[in-house]
Amino acid sequence: MTDLNGKVAMITGGARGQGRSHALTLAAAGAKVVVCDIAAPIAEVQYALADPQDLEDTLRLVKEAGGEIAGMRADVRSSADMEAVAELAVTTFGRLDILVANAGVHDHAESTCEISDAAWQTMLDVNLTGAWKACKAAVPRMIAGGQGGSIVITSSVDGLRAAPSWGHYGAAKHGLQGLKQTLAFELSEHDIRVNTVNPTGVNSPMAEGLSQVLPWVVRKWAHSDRSNLLDVPMLEPQEISNAVLWLVSDAARHVTGVDLPIDAGYLVKH
16 A cells, blocks of 8 residues: 555655655655755755765666656755746656655754854754745645645654754744644645654764764753663664655555654653
């Protein structure tokens, strides 16, 4: 029931990490995939983001595995860019059934009230408004297709709990929970389901980049235990992709409006 043959999926933030894993996983299940990524630095982000070669590598890996894929550089902060990606899906593959709004950034500050205006705004622009703009572009094309659809938004355990040392990240992720609930309600009449995945830490280039800037922050919260309940420090991207695949498939055809923690028991512990 996780067969996606005949479906077309749009994935934001698809150049590396979880986005690349989602592209490979959905393509392996039979979906035709369109990926996008800014593939460029953002001034307020402290670690290196994906580059154009990363995006090309995703396209190559999916094709080498026998999948069908198209892609382009695009910034989720731009409505015009998101319209272009959604239109690429329809013009290339004839329809749009699935959106995985995965693009996101992370950042640190010792306390929320020390976050700069620019860093706060960038976090919300990418992680919250960017997901909304991706949905805004994809949804009309799903409705026009008349076959329903599925949207999965990448949130976080920090969308369901306090997020000391990265309050702007937590605020954006909490916002995604509200966006998901509202869209699930509004789009139910079109048989479009909307859910979030809420991972704990994931072994990805983002996590590697964060580890390089982490030592000088989080001093105030050094006593906090941020470990998972199960004895695993971080999850692998494929574990999140497995959940995404289930949510967009017919196996979850009556699942909408839910938060799906893939968190090794993190939320139970905290």
